[in-house]
Amino acid sequence: MHAAPHPRFSVLSTSAAQSSEHLSPAASSTRFSLPSAPSINTTATASKPAAPRQTIYDRPLNKTRTAEVSAAAFAFLFSEVVQYTQKRVSGINDLERRLNTLGYRVGMRVLELMAHRNEAAAKAPRREIRFLPALMSIHTQVWRAVFGKPADAIEKSVENADEYMIIDNDPPITRNISVPRDMSQLSCSSFTAGIVEAVLDGLGFPARVTAHNTPTDQLPNRTTILIKLEKSVLDREEALKT
Amino acid sequence: MSHHLFLLSPSDTPLYSLTHFSSKPAQTTTTSPLASNLPSWSTSAFAGTLTALSGATSATQAYHAQGGTVRMGGGQDRHVIQMIANASLDVIEEIVRKDNLMYLKSVDKFNEWTVSAFVTPGNMKFVLLHEARNDDGIKSFFHEVWELYVKTMLNPFHTAHTPIRSPVFDARVRASAKKHL
Numbered sequence A: 001m002h003a004a005p006h007p008r009f010s011v012l013s014t015s016a017a018q019s020s021e022h023l024s025p026a027a028s029s030t031r032f033s034l035p036s037a038p039s040i041n042t043t044a045t046a047s048k049p050a051a052p053r054q055t056i057y058d059r060p061l062n063k064t065r066t067a068e069v070s071a072a073a074f075a076f077l078f079s080e081v082v083q084y085t086q087k088r089v090s091g092i093n094d095l096e097r098r099l100n101t102l103g104y105r106v107g108m109r110v111l112e113l114m115a116h117r118n119e120a121a122a123k124a125p126r127r128e129i130r131f132l133p134a135l136m137s138i139h140t141q142v143w144r145a146v147f148g149k150p151a152d153a154i155e156k157s158v159e160n161a162d163e164y165m166i167i168d169n170d171p172p173i174t175r176n177i178s179v180p181r182d183m184s185q186l187s188c189s190s191f192t193a194g195i196v197e198a199v200l201d202g203l204g205f206p207a208r209v210t211a212h213n214t215p216t217d218q219l220p221n222r223t224t225i226l227i228k229l230e231k232s233v234l235d236r237e238e239a240l241k242t
Numbered sequence B: 001m002s003h004h005l006f007l008l009s010p011s012d013t014p015l016y017s018l019t020h021f022s023s024k025p026a027q028t029t030t031t032s033p034l035a036s037n038l039p040s041w042s043t044s045a046f047a048g049t050l051t052a053l054s055g056a057t058s059a060t061q062a063y064h065a066q067g068g069t070v071r072m073g074g075g076q077d078r079h080v081i082q083m084i085a086n087a088s089l090d091v092i093e094e095i096v097r098k099d100n101l102m103y104l105k106s107v108d109k110f111n112e113w114t115v116s117a118f119v120t121p122g123n124m125k126f127v128l129l130h131e132a133r134n135d136d137g138i139k140s141f142f143h144e145v146w147e148l149y150v151k152t153m154l155n156p157f158h159t160a161h162t163p164i165r166s167p168v169f170d171a172r173v174r175a176s177a178k179k180h181l
Helices: A011-025 A025-030 A034-046 A071-086 A091-121 A131-147 A188-205 A231-241 B044-054 B056-065 B069-096 B136-155 B167-180
Strands: A153-156 A164-168 A207-213 A223-229 B002-008 B014-021 B103-110 B115-119 B125-130
Touching: A011 A091, A011 B115, A034 B056, A091 A131, A091 A188, A091 A207, A091 B136, A131 A153, A131 A164, A131 A188, A188 A207, A188 A223, A223 A231, B002 B069, B002 B136, B002 B167, B014 B167, B069 B103, B069 B115, B069 B125, B103 B136, B125 B136
Parallel strands: none
Antiparallel strands: A153 A164, A164 A223, A207 A223, B002 B014, B002 B125, B103 B115, B115 B125
16 A cells, blocks of 8 residues: 555554555455555545544533533443552551542543533623632532532531531542441542542642542431642632621 | 733733733723834824724724834833833732732723733733723723633643643634734
């Protein structure tokens, strides 16, 4: 076969054209013929206009708004993520930190996409600049965008003014994970904590977010996402109040 | 008449920049003190004359035709443009803390340049330097750039807050600039 006349053709399309030739009965008869025969075929395929490749910029953002992901497929993927990470760390803290980092990458995208879907149609799109409304929108909108349901509760710490908690009674991502007894400290919801941290960071509320198991008798999977805000956030809230 | 667009990450690193020469005639012909120091092609007065002389569509071609002049002048002019864009970041930062709008129109002015900005929820800043008032066009332009930016973010092979090098992104932004500015 001659080299493709247009090197810009993607590997996929030329190889697909070749294989279809080989499969078609007409092409198979010429396969053992004179070497000039394939070159005729090449020019025939090259003269066909190549379909422009679809890029991410061609896909509408709202089309998949209500699309759902198979829970089984996600559970499998997430279990692989946890196993992959676990092989590369030295302890539970390290594992949680890495899961947090992975979640952070998701959270940055969730924030931009969610805001675009909610605000792009508005006349004057707005951002959240106060902390409590931002926390509420994480509790309902981010949770709904990521897990399909709002979180179960928001609590404010009594002892520390800079600590807030988002509580999920049965987080979908850890539903199929049972943590071994010797690792009982581990909460795979650190991934969720990473998402929350990215959203807060993006909105301009830097915080340290961690996940903790807080099981009750009725709800063995209950998980608390603990948000510890940086001091600058509290100062800013104080300044905006007046 | 030219427009300069900069996309800046939350840590104010420029990720993408675009210079667009509009084919629409300039409305303002007032020259400012600084304009006399700049090469004549960069002032709006000259763009207006060119457009009047050669018609709207060929004005942009004229810029490309005298490529040598543009490159030389662009080199001199470029740092002034970047400085104006950078200086406006302080003002933008201040507004962003108090105001919850994403589109901030005419936040800053420097001689003939007006600076408009758009801040995404993730604190990315789009800064546009323009000469004439065109609020609606700029708003639609920012909206399209925002959508393109979100799509760039969704690409799993794109690392956030790194320069955007996609040729498709570049082509789409240019097309949008042509349409709205």
